[in-house]
Amino acid sequence: MEALIAIIIGTLTACGVYLALRERTFPVVLGLTFLSYAANIFLLAMGRLTIGAPPIITQNGETYADPIPQALVLTAIVISFAMTAFVIVLALKTYKEMGNDHVDGIHKP
Known part of the structure; x- marks a missing residue:
């Protein structure tokens, strides 16, 4: 399973x-x-x-799920969605003003 996750992360990167x-x-x-x-x-x-463990430490303290990575990922998802929306609007504005969608602003045939 770890190899599959590593391959997925590497492919996405x-x-x-x-x-x-x-x-x-x-x-x-x-x-x-x-x-x-x-x-x-x-x-x-x-x-x-x-799986099946509470996100807080109980009295026995044997198994618990760490809530910090989940909170970080949830925050990162919200921020990346907002930044993607901002960059898309910025790209559309640039396309409307410059007439092309090249990153460097130079139209190549």
Whole structure:
């Protein structure tokens, strides 16, 4: 299972870097989204998901689920959604004003 998660994180990171280096704005936004997904899965995997355990320490204190990684991922999801919406609006505004969607602003045929 750990190998599968590592492969998924690596694939999302590789796709995110590849798309972030494109010259059009939409693939760049998609690449940044893939990178945030990879970071979220990495944070969640580092929290060691415990099934059937309470998120607080009980009297016996044997098993409990750590709520910190889950809270971090939830916060990261909200922030990445807001940033993605902002970047998309910014890209649309740039396209409307400049007439092309290239990151460097130079239209290439």
